[in-house]
Amino acid sequence: xxxxxxxxxxxxxxxxxxxxxxxxxxxxxxxxxxxxxxxxxxxxxxxxxxxxxxxxxxxxxxxxxxxxxxxxxxxxxxxxxxxxxxxxxxxxxxxxxxxxxxxxxxxxxxxxx
Amino acid sequence: xxxxxxxxxxxxxxxxxxxxxxxxxxxxxxxxxxxxxxxxxxxxxxxxxxxxxxxxxxxxxxxxxxxxxxxxxxxxxxxxxxxxxxxxxxxxxxxxxxxxxxxxxxxxxxxxxx
Numbered sequence: 001x002x003x004x005x006x007x008x009x010x011x012x013x014x015x016x017x018x019x020x021x022x023x024x025x026x027x028x029x030x031x032x033x034x035x036x037x038x039x040x041x042x043x044x045x046x047x048x049x050x051x052x053x054x055x056x057x058x059x060x061x062x063x064x065x066x067x068x069x070x071x072x073x074x075x076x077x078x079x080x081x082x083x084x085x086x087x088x089x090x091x092x093x094x095x096x097x098x099x100x101x102x103x104x105x106x107x108x109x110x111x112x113x
Numbered sequence: 114x115x116x117x118x119x120x121x122x123x124x125x126x127x128x129x130x131x132x133x134x135x136x137x138x139x140x141x142x143x144x145x146x147x148x149x150x151x152x153x154x155x156x157x158x159x160x161x162x163x164x165x166x167x168x169x170x171x172x173x174x175x176x177x178x179x180x181x182x183x184x185x186x187x188x189x190x191x192x193x194x195x196x197x198x199x200x201x202x203x204x205x206x207x208x209x210x211x212x213x214x215x216x217x218x219x220x221x222x223x224x225x226x227x
Contacts, residue, residue: 009153034215043203043218044156090155100171101216103148105155 002027004093006104014112021076021107023091032094033074039087086111115139119204119219126194126226134189134222136204144207145187149200194226
């Protein structure tokens with residue numbers, strides 16, 4: 001069965017700092033990859049997704065992620081975080097186009113003004 | 114469009130009680146699923162359905178039942194609530210065909226079992 005690892009459980013940054021959240025998955029075949037964000041008290045919303053093509057994917061709110069197939073990674077980045085980015089971020093994997101999605105354990109990001 | 118609607122938003126149950134969490138979507142999505150979210154454990158798949166009349170177990174199905182009589186509705190039943198089922202429950206839906214289909218989530222149900 002596929003699994004997803006998010007190594008950073010809690011990240012604290014100052015405003016304007018750069019962000020990179022790690023995500024590694026274990027599945028040998030074709031995968032679809034997602035990053036979701038959950039703001040406090042809210043449901044999950046899609047930040048960005050990758051299913052083919054350019055491995056550098058741009059999402060909403062200035063976020064981007066890079067798919068590195070050889071490293072089984074899909075790290076999330078943002079050049080300059082804002083206080084409003086305080087949230088929990090989840091990486092997710094969906095192998096081969098089937099919809100059984102596996103989520104990582106999440107990374108809580110706290111941005112200090 | 115309402116998207117994915119879950120009811121209730123909050124619920125307190127006594128151990129041994131049963132209840133049904135409702136989930137409805139108006140996007141004509143074939144695929145629907147239930148997750149539970151617990152601190153430090155991310156989202157774990159309880160049950161899912163690829164279409165009306167078809168359901169299957171996810172990662173943590175014990176203590177829960179589902180049915181899918183229509184495309185729109187996917188209720189989750191707790192048969193005999195236990196404190197270990199205290200959690201936040203999310204329903205999600207998506208297209209089952211085509212790559213890259215994103216999941217749309219409901220607002221969640223916060224369940225406490227005492």
